Amino acid sequence: MNVAEVMAKAENGEGLTVEEIKVYQANVRPIHHVYAKYGTLAKMYLEDKGTLWTVRDIPTLLHGIDSAAERLYDVIYDKLSKSEQFKRTGNYLEDVRRIGEMQRLIDEEIRTELIYSI
Numbered sequence: 001m002n003v004a005e006v007m008a009k010a011e012n013g014e015g016l017t018v019e020e021i022k023v024y025q026a027n028v029r030p031i032h033h034v035y036a037k038y039g040t041l042a043k044m045y046l047e048d049k050g051t052l053w054t055v056r057d058i059p060t061l062l063h064g065i066d067s068a069a070e071r072l073y074d075v076i077y078d079k080l081s082k083s084e085q086f087k088r089t090g091n092y093l094e095d096v097r098r099i100g101e102m103q104r105l106i107d108e109e110i111r112t113e114l115i116y117s118i
Helices: 003-012 018-027 037-049 058-081 092-115
Strands: none
Touching: 003 018, 037 058, 037 092, 058 092
């Protein structure tokens, strides 16, 4: 059986034999979506929770989480960087500690608001 016939059978939803499935898999590669940090974390969270299968359009949801996380990061960073607690001191080690703490707080807020609330 040639590739065109196998593809036509698959498109019509007809049953495929083992040989036809091998031909189909050799010619149709699955789409692999790549997500940023928070999209990947959301996917892992949904998989662990066992509810990933309930999401109708997974790529749109996860890319949306990534873009929302970027926007939320910018908003929170602007807000925290104006705080006296996170202003630069001129002491390198102290500044690194403050930046690390600010990033930890932002990461925690994004996880709480966007990932764990799904």
